[in-house]
Amino acid sequence: MHGIVHKSLKEYVIERADDDSWETIVERSGIEPKLYLPVSRYDDTEIDAILQTLTAMATQDRYTIERDFGRSLAPQLLSTFSAHIRREWDLAGFLGSLEDVYEDVDDATADAALPELSCTRKWNYASVSYDTHRKRQYCGLAHGILEGIVIAFDANATVRKTACVDDGADACRFRVDLE
Numbered sequence: 001m002h003g004i005v006h007k008s009l010k011e012y013v014i015e016r017a018d019d020d021s022w023e024t025i026v027e028r029s030g031i032e033p034k035l036y037l038p039v040s041r042y043d044d045t046e047i048d049a050i051l052q053t054l055t056a057m058a059t060q061d062r063y064t065i066e067r068d069f070g071r072s073l074a075p076q077l078l079s080t081f082s083a084h085i086r087r088e089w090d091l092a093g094f095l096g097s098l099e100d101v102y103e104d105v106d107d108a109t110a111d112a113a114l115p116e117l118s119c120t121r122k123w124n125y126a127s128v129s130y131d132t133h134r135k136r137q138y139c140g141l142a143h144g145i146l147e148g149i150v151i152a153f154d155a156n157a158t159v160r161k162t163a164c165v166d167d168g169a170d171a172c173r174f175r176v177d178l179e
Helices: 001-016 021-029 044-057 062-080 090-096 099-107 137-151
Strands: 116-120 123-132 157-163 173-178
Touching: 001 021, 001 044, 001 062, 001 116, 021 044, 021 099, 044 062, 044 123, 090 099, 090 116, 090 137, 099 157, 116 173, 123 137, 137 173
Parallel strands: none
Antiparallel strands: 116 123, 123 173, 157 173
């Protein structure tokens, strides 16, 4: 997984708790402490172990934690890949070009294994489909990232999950209602 995700998860935990909590989570996760670099790649099992430990220590379920983390991750992703996003786009323009942006990012990060993503833009909503080759789907993370993108664009829109692999669907699907 891209290092920006690992780095942002560490920042997310420290911001909501503290450095000691992060160290406890890393220790309980059974991974070696390290400095996460945003442009490096790290094993998916580290993110999964951290999220699993965080869920065990928290009062929220994993989907809720992933979703909240996704909202905080979105601005980092938009900033990291800003070269692929046009400044004049509003949320509707971004969603309408999401597949092109995603392909550009995939081409620019050739050694990354990005999930499958598609987006169909209608006049007042967009349907986003997300599926990954990973053992864990991270649907909550995808949901939160979409919500974080809405916030980053300062848009009046609502994101809702319409299908999930955890419920037997072939992919996670979300509808972004543009208001």
